[in-house]
Amino acid sequence: xxxxxxxxxxxxxxxxxxxxxxxxxxxxxxxxxxxxxxxxxxxxxxxxxxxxxxxxxxxxxxxxxxxxxxxxxxxxxxxxxxxxxxxxxxxxxxxxxxxxxxxxxxxxxxxxxxxxxxxxxxxxxxxxxxxxxxxxxxxxxxxxxxxxxxxxxxxxxxxxxxxxxxxxxxxxxxxxxxxxxxxxxxxxxxxxxxxxxxxxxxxxxxxxxxxxxxxxxxxxxxxxxxxxxxxxxxxxxxxxxxxxxxxxxxxxxxxxxxxxxxxxxxxxxxxxxxxxxxxxxxxxxxxxxxxxxxxxxxxxx
DNA sequence: TTCCAGGAGAGAG
DNA sequence: CTCTCTCATGGA
Numbered sequence: 001x002x003x004x005x006x007x008x009x010x011x012x013x014x015x016x017x018x019x020x021x022x023x024x025x026x027x028x029x030x031x032x033x034x035x036x037x038x039x040x041x042x043x044x045x046x047x048x049x050x051x052x053x054x055x056x057x058x059x060x061x062x063x064x065x066x067x068x069x070x071x072x073x074x075x076x077x078x079x080x081x082x083x084x085x086x087x088x089x090x091x092x093x094x095x096x097x098x099x100x101x102x103x104x105x106x107x108x109x110x111x112x113x114x115x116x117x118x119x120x121x122x123x124x125x126x127x128x129x130x131x132x133x134x135x136x137x138x139x140x141x142x143x144x145x146x147x148x149x150x151x152x153x154x155x156x157x158x159x160x161x162x163x164x165x166x167x168x169x170x171x172x173x174x175x176x177x178x179x180x181x182x183x184x185x186x187x188x189x190x191x192x193x194x195x196x197x198x199x200x201x202x203x204x205x206x207x208x209x210x211x212x213x214x215x216x217x218x219x220x221x222x223x224x225x226x227x228x229x230x231x232x233x234x235x236x237x238x239x240x241x242x243x244x245x246x247x248x249x250x251x252x253x254x255x256x257x258x259x260x261x262x263x264x265x266x267x268x269x270x271x272x273x274x275x276x277x278x279x280x281x282x283x284x285x286x287x288x289x290x291x292x293x294x295x296x297x298x299x300x301x
Numbered sequence: 302t303t304c305c306a307g308g309a310g311a312g313a314g
Numbered sequence: 315c316t317c318t319c320t321c322a323t324g325g326a
Contacts (some may be wrong), residue, residue, distance in 0.1 A: 018307060019307090028306095113307080116307055118322090119323080120305075122324090123324065123325080126309085126324095167313075169321075170322055206307085209310090211308060211310080212308090233306075233308085251315095277307095286308040
């Protein structure tokens with residue numbers, strides 16, 4: 001199946017920007033598990049996406065779902081125009097044009113970012129794979145083998161010890177607690193999807209092991225709240241070094257960021273994060289000059 | 302060996 | 315409110 005009418009999209013940047021931990025690149029295509037099915041995605045040209053899956057019943061319904069997952073329904077150009085307020089972020093945007101903020105499955109996102117605390121991306125990926133191998137279901141597509149993300153029920157029944165034995169460390173009881181709470185319907189995922197950003201964040205922070213940063217990740221990477229701003233060590237570093245030029249609190253960073261970048265701060269954050277992660281020179285002195293705003297037409301990659 | 306990673310919670314002040 | 319310490323684990 002091919003979708004050939006997309007624009008302002010880069011599969012690589014989208015899937016390799018630390019928002020999802022479930023995609024693997026093999027040659028020039030990406031394999032992942034979404035909604036319990038293996039997907040193979042491949043971007044041949046800027047406008048064409050090749051999709052293969054073990055089970056596509058209705059192409060129209062599937063396309064609709066995929067557009068939502070990859071956030072292709074949004075007008076990326078106007079979002080990036082809105083947040084391109086200085087030369088620094090302009091460089092990040094130019095560099096990673098086409099990176100989208102995904103709308104991932106809610107439970108998987110909650111679980112993944114509970115595991116992400118005080119952890120690095122590679123190890124988070126390994127943890128999730130181990131958990132899926134142990135508590136998910138084995139699936140196969142064209143010789144590619146993977147596992148579905150464990151359901152809340154599966155993890156709740158497994159217990160803390162079993163989760164701990166996967167190498168989750170002290171996060172085991174947080175993950176188990178969230179799984180149990182959802183299984184017991186003390187937290188209703190469908191209801192969570194209908195809340196505003198502020199309401200959803202507050203509700204998520206009632207879970208043990210979910211603080212402000214993780215709640216913001218869930219709001220941004222699953223619930224589509226683009227005003228969410230996850231402040232991790234990198235974002236803190238960037239704002240302290242580039243924008244505020246002093247050591248400061250997340251409260252001040254948050255206030256400044258909304259004020260400065262506006263309602264699409266979530267997208268701005270993702271470009272700044274990925275730019276810093278992939279550029280050892282992100283804080284070089286010449287990059288501190290923000291004045292030189294180059295308004296160029298970034299219509300194409 | 303020590304430090305760090307898409308942090309959060311508990312306690313102290 | 316803000317600081318500080320601790321919590322597993324593995325890679326650099």
